[in-house]
Amino acid sequence: MNYTDKNMQDVWKKDKDHHIHPWTDFATFEDTGAMILSSGDKAHVVDGEGKKYLDGIGGLWCVNIGYGRQEIAQAMADQVMKIPYYSAFGHHTTQPAAELSAKLAELAPGDLNHVLYGCGGSVANDTAVRLVHFYFNQLGKPTKKKIISRVDAYHGSSYMTMSITGVKFDHIGFDVEKDLVHHISCPNPYRRPEGQSLEAFCDEKVQELEDKILELGPDNVAMFFAEPIMGAGGVIVPPPGYHKRTLDVCHKYGVLYISDEVVTAFGRLGHMFASEEEFGIVPDIITCAKGLTSGYIPLGATIISDKIYNVINKPQAEGALFTHGYTYSGHPVSCAVALKNIEILEREKICDNAKTMGAYFESQLRNLMDLPIVGDVRGKKFMICIENVADKETKELIDAKAKVGDRIANHCEDAGLLVRPLAHMNILSPPLILTKENIDFLVSTLRTAIEKTISDLKTEGFL
The missing domain is CATH 3.40.640.10 (Type I PLP-dependent aspartate aminotransferase-like (Major domain))
Structure with missing residues (x-):
């Protein structure tokens, strides 16, 4: 990852050279290193280059009340x-x-x-x-x-x-x-x-x-x-x-x-x-x-x-x-x-928000089932998984070499959304303070990312 800011480039290199990350893919880490997250506010985080992302991961199932709480x-x-x-x-x-x-x-x-x-x-x-x-x-x-x-x-x-x-x-x-x-x-x-x-x-x-x-x-x-x-x-x-x-x-x-x-x-x-x-x-x-x-x-x-x-x-x-x-x-x-x-x-009755907005989150994500590789959308409230398959009838998986979960996550990242890839799946566990506007952005961005991934997989012969 090439940071234009010299300080961020230095941080990136120190991290790559000395910080052993949990669940690291050593096959790629030497080249890619890690994304530096420098700040956060409510449901968004900002990277070392100043790019803003809606955090669909909640850090890691964690940041329930959102970022920046004084x-x-x-x-x-x-x-x-x-x-x-x-x-x-x-x-x-x-x-x-x-x-x-x-x-x-x-x-x-x-x-x-x-x-x-x-x-x-x-x-x-x-x-x-x-x-x-x-x-x-x-x-x-x-x-x-x-x-x-x-x-x-x-x-x-x-x-x-x-x-x-x-x-x-x-x-x-x-x-x-x-x-x-x-x-x-x-x-x-x-x-x-x-x-x-x-x-x-x-x-x-x-x-x-x-x-x-x-x-x-x-x-x-x-x-x-x-x-x-x-x-x-x-x-x-x-x-x-x-x-x-x-x-x-x-x-x-x-x-x-x-x-x-x-x-x-x-x-x-x-x-x-x-x-x-x-x-x-x-x-x-x-x-x-x-x-x-x-x-x-x-x-x-x-x-x-x-x-x-x-x-x-x-x-x-x-x-x-x-x-x-x-x-x-x-x-x-x-x-x-x-x-x-x-x-x-x-x-702030955040549990109530998780019930109401979480129900909306569930329903909107289930609309992704019309996409040809989305085999299952499961979970409850702000804890959802999208499972991608090659064939909805047989539930056969896409070749692991395609790294479909990573591809979808990468397309989302390009568009300002962080989702978690897990093999052929993508997991969503955002802060519990999401608004309807946040959810609409997340779901539409994810839809576009899956559509782009389908196109990629067809071009490369995986579908």
């Missing part, structure tokens, strides 16, 4: 001047950590009243694993350790959470834990067998979970991880009733149900938490991050039920401690930002 900056500054940090180990705390814990307990469903903090979603899910193992040890069930997850699920990038992640592409070249972690198939209605009803598909997936628990042995299975809507795996919305029925199966065998709301919490589906409001379940644990601070500062939380807390809060041996937590657990600046972020979400 209140957040002030909350950071105020807390830094009061006390920027103190360890939460043992018998110390800060006011923001205490206040946020109470607020999350108020917002979370059922008896999920207790909070452990970390720096993001991976840590929140890692904490859930360690906590559940400890819980069953305390109950005298030391064999109850195994974890069930799903193909195409995404739960993080630590060693354990990447093992729980079921996106096989992400495992290439890396080691993962294969004894503790077991996967059942993805509940993707779009890819169900031809002629199978949604009800029969749901029956099959629920039975598969029960069969897996029985295969591994109920005395050995500790937990089931489930995103309410699977995000990085392609925005998979399971069939109606799936979550309620899988939770019932888990509880039948004493398996804890972990709802990974790292993406879905704090408004993305129009609710502070989606588990109960959208899917009718009260899980044993909810993990969250991203929208908790709208990405303004790192923070994640693992919210647990009274049932779990009342077991783990008993000393397991004389003089023993609850030896879990992190240097930055309950970081006061991060907690102060989360409190201000939640205040903004509530005061």
Whole structure:
């Protein structure tokens, strides 16, 4: 990328030479480097050359309240001047950590009243694993350790959470834990067998979970991880009733149900938490991050039920401690930002905007189904995936060498819109403050980008 500004060119080169990016394509990075984002306002970001883009990615499922919030900056500054940090180990705390814990307990469903903090979603899910193992040890069930997850699920990038992640592409070249972690198939209605009803598909997936628990042995299975809507795996919305029925199966065998709301919490589906409001379940644990601070500062939380807390809060041996937590657990600046972020979400009724504008967003994007390569438009509110195929009838994919998702994203970028490419798909997770005008621009720009991509693919013989 050639920046005309010498300072930006210098930044670009320093980044390319020294910054290892997550999910980097090393085959192209040496030549292309990274786009420098220099500023943002509301639903837009600006690159190092001064070009403005509507952010259809929300940073990465993150910037729910939009960019440029002075209140957040002030909350950071105020807390830094009061006390920027103190360890939460043992018998110390800060006011923001205490206040946020109470607020999350108020917002979370059922008896999920207790909070452990970390720096993001991976840590929140890692904490859930360690906590559940400890819980069953305390109950005298030391064999109850195994974890069930799903193909195409995404739960993080630590060693354990990447093992729980079921996106096989992400495992290439890396080691993962294969004894503790077991996967059942993805509940993707779009890819169900031809002629199978949604009800029969749901029956099959629920039975598969029960069969897996029985295969591994109920005395050995500790937990089931489930995103309410699977995000990085392609925005998979399971069939109606799936979550309620899988939770019932888990509880039948004493398996804890972990709802990974790292993406879905704090408004993305129009609710502070989606588990109960959208899917009718009260899980044993909810993990969250991203929208908790709208990405303004790192923070994640693992919210647990009274049932779990009342077991783990008993000393397991004389003089023993609850030896879990992190240097930055309950970081006061991060907690102060989360409190201000939640205040903004509530005061400005951003969840309501996500419901009304999100419904409009869904309906307008579904109009793209008239395009010959758009096989599926799925998701809810401000969490949508467009799946592109070579043949709508057979759902056959376009040759991977065509990099159709990248092509569409590149055409969008040229026109001032950022969307996320994921193989043959494009994912949209914009700030929750989008207006009708923003949505109309996004959808029309995306339509043009897909049309240009179709033309490119025909010219190059991919279609």
